[in-house]
Amino acid sequence: MSAISVNGRTYEINAAPDTPLLWVLRDELGLTGTKFGCGVAQCGVCTVHVDGIAVRSCQIPVGTVGQRVITTIEGIGETSAGARIQKAWLDLEVVQCGYCQPGQIMSAAALLTANPDPDDGAIDAAMSGNLCRCGTYVRIRQGIKHAARS
Structure with missing residues (x-):
């Protein structure tokens, strides 16, 4: 044990x-x-x-x-970056089917913690390992920018 x-x-x-x-x-x-x-x-x-x-x-x-x-995704909202990402996801209706979103949110929160004001290149690099079958990549990028501004 x-x-x-x-x-x-x-x-x-x-x-x-x-x-x-x-x-x-x-x-x-x-x-x-x-x-x-x-x-x-x-x-x-x-x-x-x-x-x-x-x-x-x-x-x-x-x-x-x-x-x-x-x-984990259950605890990320207790962090500043995680709370901002979750709010941005709701504000902009980022989610489509939702299956990939826990991983997307976790990667986005790590990005904002390391880089509070990421540009498109930094966002694309940080999120490149997260696949979305629904193709919500544009909304994910907008969500990260929205969270960075908040």
Whole structure:
């Protein structure tokens, strides 16, 4: 048994060290906002923050997390950047089907934390690993700019 810190809480987990963080979050902790997409870290839908850095939880073994702080979509609204992104997403109706949006929001919040006033190039670079089947990329970029201004 080991402990991990997620969204400001410490959880005792009973997973093997090589279990992907995604499955610990979803299956052991019941935090199902983080979605499974491709399983090979290419789509971005499983994005979470580890010590404030956006990572693909489907490829991070839980045994490598240690005492680092994990933030999921359920907790991102408690951060300044996360709250601004979530509000912008609602204000501009960014979401279409919504499946990719937890990963989009997590990547966008990490971007705004690192770069409070990103230009189009910075936005495109930060968001390039997040796929959206509905093609809401223009609205996502507008949402990030809106959040940066707020």
